[in-house]
Amino acid sequence: MAPLTHYLDQTTSAFKVLIVDDDLLQRKLAQAILEGPRYVVLEATNGQEGLDLIQREEFDAVVLDRQMPGMDGEEVCRRVRQDLGNHLLPLIMVTGAGSSALASALRAGATDFIHKPYNAQEFQARVDSAISRKRLTDQLESAESVLFALARMVEAKDGNTGDHCTRLAQYSVRFGEVLGLGGDELLALRRGGVLHDIGKLGIPEHILLKPGGFTPEEWAVMKTHTLIGERLCSGLRSFRLTVHIIRSHHERWDGSGYPDGLAGEDIPLLARVFQICDIYDALTFARPYKPALPTSEVIRIMREETARGWRDPALMDVFLDLVEREPEAFMVQSNPSDDLGLALFEGIQITREQLDLPTPVREIGQ
Numbered sequence: 001m002a003p004l005t006h007y008l009d010q011t012t013s014a015f016k017v018l019i020v021d022d023d024l025l026q027r028k029l030a031q032a033i034l035e036g037p038r039y040v041v042l043e044a045t046n047g048q049e050g051l052d053l054i055q056r057e058e059f060d061a062v063v064l065d066r067q068m069p070g071m072d073g074e075e076v077c078r079r080v081r082q083d084l085g086n087h088l089l090p091l092i093m094v095t096g097a098g099s100s101a102l103a104s105a106l107r108a109g110a111t112d113f114i115h116k117p118y119n120a121q122e123f124q125a126r127v128d129s130a131i132s133r134k135r136l137t138d139q140l141e142s143a144e145s146v147l148f149a150l151a152r153m154v155e156a157k158d159g160n161t162g163d164h165c166t167r168l169a170q171y172s173v174r175f176g177e178v179l180g181l182g183g184d185e186l187l188a189l190r191r192g193g194v195l196h197d198i199g200k201l202g203i204p205e206h207i208l209l210k211p212g213g214f215t216p217e218e219w220a221v222m223k224t225h226t227l228i229g230e231r232l233c234s235g236l237r238s239f240r241l242t243v244h245i246i247r248s249h250h251e252r253w254d255g256s257g258y259p260d261g262l263a264g265e266d267i268p269l270l271a272r273v274f275q276i277c278d279i280y281d282a283l284t285f286a287r288p289y290k291p292a293l294p295t296s297e298v299i300r301i302m303r304e305e306t307a308r309g310w311r312d313p314a315l316m317d318v319f320l321d322l323v324e325r326e327p328e329a330f331m332v333q334s335n336p337s338d339d340l341g342l343a344l345f346e347g348i349q350i351t352r353e354q355l356d357l358p359t360p361v362r363e364i365g366q
Contacts, residue, residue: 014040015131016057020050020064020076021094030063033120034127047071051079059089060131063114066095066105077109090130094118143236148191151198157209164281167330169193171277174329176270178322179315184241185270192245192274199229199246223258226250244268249275254309272312276319279305280330299323 017039019030027043034041042057044050048071050064062080066073077091093105096116105113112126155164172189181189200208203225207218214222229246233239248262248271255263283301286292293301299320306316322329 014038015060015128016040016042017127017131018042018044018050018053018059018062018064020044020047020062020068020073022046022065022068026065026094030123033123047073047076051076051084054080054086054089055084060134061090061092061127063092063094063127066093066101073110074105074108077105081109088134090134092126092130144238147198147233147236148194150201151195154197154200157200164285165194167193167281167285168196168274168277171281171330172274175273175277175319175322178318179273181273188239188241188245188270189274191239191242192249192270193277195229195233195239195242196246196249196274196278197225197229198232199225199227201232202228223250226259241270245271245274247271249278251275252310253306253312256310267312272315276302276311276315279311280319280323284330295323295327 014037015034017034019027019041021027021030021043022045027045031041031043042053042059044053047064047068050062051071053059054062062076064073064076071079073093073095077093080086080089080091090111091109092112092114093102093110094114094116095101095105102113112130114123114126152165169190170193172193173186176186176189203222207214207221210218226247226249230243233246234243245268247259248268251257251260251262251267251271253264253267253272255261257267279302280298283293283298284295302311302316302320305311306313
């Protein structure tokens, strides 16, 4: 698991570059061009050594020779992309070959090329350009990871574990697949599973953690979590569709929901899809204030709420048919690559335990 500082500061550290080349003179030339303190350069004398270093350490870019004995540059690219699953690491191929070899290297996973013999300024410029693009991507991923971790902390404080977020992410994606939604919509549902209640960060704890029911004034404050959440996440263009879920997942089909009182198909489709999964999870799993309900009772309640006009009846029919026909769709599958801030959340929880800090838990739900 990456340390917290990995997520909070990736902008000021030196550029870490790996040079993979069996030719000592070529390695030393690259070292001379990429001088410290701006660069930290490591060397590997062959493809396997380079691959081992990439597995153990994080690099901003890898510069590798195409022709090396044993594992050549193209094979290193394939291993990084396929075996290690690292699709964002810049792999810059140094080669003296023609265009046909370049096409082959591109298919293997190379992101850029430097032709031998190369100019020092061009070499440095290509490395810097590749690193700049990667760091922008890293910053975006870090911002998303922090938001995901904060959202999981909200769920934990409200009496739920991070499993609630994971379940909702998986449930809503499966439901979206059955509905034939596209890749961007499925990604938004996956993110919404974690981020839907992040706006509770802005709710005072004496309200958020209050035992018993809310006064009308407290309930009015509590309902603003949808607007706060939208504002927190709207700055990231990658969350363009997710913010519809965050803002509108408490709207009702008959217009009696909040925050906007939207009705029918004026409610964003992703919000309607997501809220059905959210209700299902709330009913089927125990909370500090209620036991888990059997599936038959969950179906009865969800049909009753639909009859009252609260839920999209067409979507509800599809969902309950899925529940009865494919119950395994609602068994959470462990997927280490489907992190959504979980590693950072767990790191924060471990730190809290080490410092012996209490986690307040809500006793009675609203």
